[in-house]
Amino acid sequence: MKEAVYIGTNPSSPPDLQELLGGVALGDQKAFAALYDAVASPVFGVVRSVLRDQAQSEEVAQEVLVEVWRSAPRYRPDRGTAINWILTLAHRRAIDRVRSVEAAAAREHRAALLDRVPEYDHVTEQVEARLEREQVRRCLRTLTELQRQSVTLAYYRGLTYREVAEALALPLGTVKTRLRDGLIRLRDCLGVSA
Numbered sequence: 001m002k003e004a005v006y007i008g009t010n011p012s013s014p015p016d017l018q019e020l021l022g023g024v025a026l027g028d029q030k031a032f033a034a035l036y037d038a039v040a041s042p043v044f045g046v047v048r049s050v051l052r053d054q055a056q057s058e059e060v061a062q063e064v065l066v067e068v069w070r071s072a073p074r075y076r077p078d079r080g081t082a083i084n085w086i087l088t089l090a091h092r093r094a095i096d097r098v099r100s101v102e103a104a105a106a107r108e109h110r111a112a113l114l115d116r117v118p119e120y121d122h123v124t125e126q127v128e129a130r131l132e133r134e135q136v137r138r139c140l141r142t143l144t145e146l147q148r149q150s151v152t153l154a155y156y157r158g159l160t161y162r163e164v165a166e167a168l169a170l171p172l173g174t175v176k177t178r179l180r181d182g183l184i185r186l187r188d189c190l191g192v193s194a
Contacts, residue, residue, distance in 0.1 A: 139189035147182030
């Protein structure tokens with residue numbers, strides 16, 4: 001079998017990239033070596049212009065050239081020149097790397113936010129406490145006078161049920177009933193589940 005010669009006798013003449021790509025599509029390693037030598041620098045240049053990082057550019061350029069070896073049979077000369085096809089592969093791969101790096105950074109940022117323990121916010125705590133107090137006062141105003149007095153004595157002054165009954169001059173059972181009814185109304189008003 002006759003071996004194809006891909007580089008002309010004149011070393012200054014550029015190789016025919018379409019012919020080399022056809023050889024690569026057939027699995028010709030010498031054609032790939034010649035194609036590699038011809039396009040490695042422009043591929044690196046395109047990748048470098050997108051990534052701006054030397055190490056990543058070298059890595060992606062190598063990935064592109066491996067992709068050229070694997071996908072050479074898919075090249076269609078009627079759709080464009082061989083160099084444009086290869087440089088399009090390079091540009092796409094570089095853009096994919098940028099997107100991948102950005103997505104990884106976004107994932108790390110979200111994870112860091114989830115791991116971050118919020119600092120104690122004294123002002124927020126004060127505002128929330130004030131709002132809760134105002135809501136309790138508003139709900140206390142919805143109680144009957146006897147319920148409000150019973151709840152206030154028992155829960156704000158710390159009196160026992162018996163002491164509340166003595167302070168209001170009411171039977172103990174009446175105070176317990178008023179407290180229970182008042183607490184149920186407060187619970188409903190505050191939206192607290194039972």
